Amino acid sequence: MNNYKKILSELGLIIPKIMLPDSKCQLEKWAVVACDQYTSQRGYWENVADITKGNPSTYNIIFPEVYLEDGDSTTRINTINNNMDNYIQSGTLKELEDCFILVDRKTTHAPSRKGLMVALDLECYNYTKGSCTFIRATEGTVIDRLPPRIKIRQNAPIELPHIMVLIDDPDRKVIEPLAQKADKLEKLYDFELMMDGGHIKGYRVSDEEDISSVAEALSQLANLESFRKKYDLSNQKDVLLFAVGDGNHSLASAKGHWENVKAGLSHEEQQNHPARYALVELVNVHDEGLVFEPIHRVLFNVDAKNLLTEFSAYYKNNSDSGASKPHAFKYITSEGSGEMLIDNPVSNLEVGTLQAFLDYYMKEHPQVKIDYIHGEDVVTKLGSQPGNMGIYLPSMNKTDLFKTVILDGALPRKTFSMGEAEEKRFYLECRKIK
Structure with a gap:
């Protein structure tokens, strides 16, 4: 094994065989946004269906979550698997030799966000609370959400990720040196993304020297002494190298x-089985193009006055608090807007305070439904409709993320979003998992 491959393997990372559409494919119609976006805006996905109709597209091999409750999951999943097989057999998808892909994404909010497509070893990942693995979740995992997603993957011959994994590289040694020499790399794609998604470019990274530099820079981030010094944690035993952002x-x-x-x-078969790895985009948390946006809440079929009364009562009864400052939440309903104030929050983060109450309230009022919304304008539009309530959340500082996860474990779910909905990762690259 090449030395850099050995280093990468020890860090939980391999150089993948990535699949891209062949040159006849219209990439503008091939790439669509992550399936967990626009979940309350069916019209968005209807537009995507119109744009991609009759063309090879990732829209035909994903399951937009807006349709999860439609009652036709089995049929959809079978169709997705058949389309995947067809794209492989027809040559629509072509497999590249082992390489990383340097990604440069322009959005409506950022001129450039750099990333690196790699495959992570799932043996080095654990999403459970208190995990000490190299790869960790940044938010609480809702176990009930996994079975339908696992079912989609169960018979799928390929994966296509919208996963973005963060590294904390303040000296910019992993991805940025590749970006500085992008004009010397082979360009694999360069096109406009649909529905205000911006522009994306991708470059092949296969030179041994380039891959060695990535391996060396990552191994420096994984050095225990450097890690302890960075976060001022003298007794820390376990390095967090990769934090799952999206x-x-x-x-x-x-x-x-x-x-x-x-x-x-068998043990031998497990070592290099393709399903052991997952294709992801690595992004430096210090990249100027990466912005952490708050994820707001919209409640449906809710009696807002009752919720406000119970919110106050809940925190009168849960007064033990380690948090130092009050938390305030602005809200909007069809009858106007206001603010909820909690003097004795249960969490250091506002989202933790709010989510603890909402989880309790929705158990007591099962008719109430919730959606997690990017963008204040959508919250205002949905929250001001009769029977609805929109609650706005503040953003968190992205440079605090790694230390918070190291010290406190995964954050409350839907704490932050890496950019607005249209800035999310678009499906583009694929990889065989069978």
Whole structure:
């Protein structure tokens, strides 16, 4: 094994065989946004269906979550698997030799966000609370959300990720040196993304020197002494190298699928089975193009006055608090807007305070439904409709993320979003998992 391959393997990473559409494919119609976006805006996905109709497209091999409750899941999943097989057999998807892909994404909010497509070893990942693995979740994993996602992956011959995994590289030694020499790399794609998604370019990274530099820079981030010094944690024993930023549940589903597959394999078969790995985009948390946006809440079929009364009562009864400052939440209903104030929050983060109450309230009022919304304008539009309530959340500082996860474990679910909905990762690259 090449030395850099050995280093990468020890860090939980391999150089993948990535699949891209052949040159006849219209990439503008091939790439669509992550399936967990626009879940309350069916019209968005109807537009995507119109744009991609009759063309090879990732829209035909994903399951937009807006349709999860439609009652036709089995038929949809079978169709997805058939389309995947067809794209492989027809040559629509072509497999590249082992390489990384340097990604440069322009969005409506950022001129450039750099990333690196790699495959992570699911044996080095654990999403459960208190995990000490190299790869960890940044938000609580809702176990109930995994079975339908694992089912989608169960018979799929390929994966296509919207997972973005963060590294904390303040000296910019992993991805940025490749970006500085992008004009010397082979360009694999360069096109406009649909529906205000911006522009994306991709470059092949296969030179041994380039891959060695990535391996060396990552190994420096994984050095225990450097890690302790960076976060001022003298007794820390376990390095957090990769923090899952977007697609927590997708990576957890890949892990669940791998555990199912692994159970039927010998030890030797497990070592290099393709389902053991997951294709992701690595992004430096210090990249200027990466912005953490708050994820707001919209409640449906809710009596807002009752909720406000119970919210106050809940925190009168739960007064033990380690948090130092009050938490305030602005809200909107069809009858106007206001603010909820809690003097004795149960969490250091506002989202933790709010989510603890909402989880309790929705158990007591099962008719109430919730959606997690990017963008204040959508919250205002949906929250001001009769029977609805929109609650706005503040953003968190992205440079605090790694230390918070190291010290406190996974954050409350839907704590932050890496950019607005249209800035999310678009499906583009694929990889065989069978």
